[in-house]
Amino acid sequence: MNKIKIITDSTTDLSKEIYDKYDIEVLPLFVTIGDKTYEDFHEINAEKLYKLVAETNSFPKTAAVTPMKLEQTFQKYIDQGYDILFTSVGSKLSMTFNNAKIAAGNVTKNRVFLVDSNNLSSGTSLLIFKMIKYIKEGFSAEEVAKKVQKLTSNAKVQFAINTLEYLHKGGRCSGTTKFIGSALRLKPIIRVCDGGMIVAKKPVGFKRALGALLEDARSDLDIIDQDVVFVTHSLNEKDANYLKDELIKMGLKNIIITCAGAVISTHCGEKCIGILYLVKE
Known part of the structure; x- marks a missing residue:
């Protein structure tokens, strides 16, 4: 059975310490304020967001992780011998998950397993913690994805x-x-x-x-x-x-x-x- 890599997006709102502890790859969504765009989690947090809104009097806009970035990340870990578990903000709330489906279709088949969280913020992280638990129990990436998808409701x-x-x-x-x-x-x-x-x-x-x-x-x-x-x-x-x-x-x-x-x-x-x-x- 292949190694398993959990990949998620920045809306899961966990700390860097938790992401690092469980070796989770975090892909940023984007926040645009005025004429400048920032990577969520890496370049901007809530404190900076509210400060910039006050300074610029501009309401922020957000954008999803792109299919290209997702495809590149998936392929990188596939090339390293991983099967991939991916979850993100839910498909009804952002294009990120739908972009992940596009990306998964462009890489090696049966190596990327997607879970639509139907959720946001640490609601998605609840599912990530279950992924971590099931991986430790010895389930394959495909088995984990099926088990976790059933928990979203x-x-x-x-x-x-x-x-x-x-x-x-x-x-x-x-x-x-x-x-x-x-x-x-x-x-x-x-x-x-x-x-x-x-x-x-x-x-x-x-x-x-x-x-x-x-x-x-x-x-x-x-x-x-x-x-x-x-x-x-x-x-x-x-x-x-x-x-x-x-x-x-x-x-x-x-x-x-x-x-x-x-x-x-x-x-x-x-x-x-x-x-x-x-x-x-």
Whole structure:
């Protein structure tokens, strides 16, 4: 059986330390602000993003990993004797996954195995951690891909949004237009559903929004897969630590705080924060 290489994109919002620990190749999406384009993760993070937006008064735009870059990366590792597991932001939210399908068709057959996460941010990373687990258990790349694809619908991924501006202008979530600007104290809970994003709840005030995230986790407590739980935020470390502490009080143990990168922050805005986990089959 060939060696296995996990390749993903920068929207998975893990730290460099985690990527390095598990030898994961990270391909950047792109963020354009004004007339300059940056590689997500490598050249720009959330802090730099918001600073540039304030300085330029330009709203950022994002772009997918290109088919050429994906093809080159796939072939490089195939030439080194690897089978490849690839996952990224979901196919309904970015062209990256569809570009990966094009790239996979242009390299050696039966060496690249794709998993459509139907998700974003560390929701995709939940699946990466399962890939790592199954590889350690001795499954082939093809077997891992099939097993992980079946888990995508088990991901519970939702975020509390502090500012509606980025979410609305980014155009990735239906249901925000009708209350943008008319209810500034609403701090909606955005949930990933069927590969897209919906407004799940509309708490008034951010404190209540955090409470809504915790209440949902408490309701799911008996069915949460405790291999890993993520708390992911965009420049909101204080609330991230608060959520982590509350989850620990519930009895959850393996909780990792991660920072949303520039691409995810472009669509969710500053202080956005979420709790992300898999539920048991």
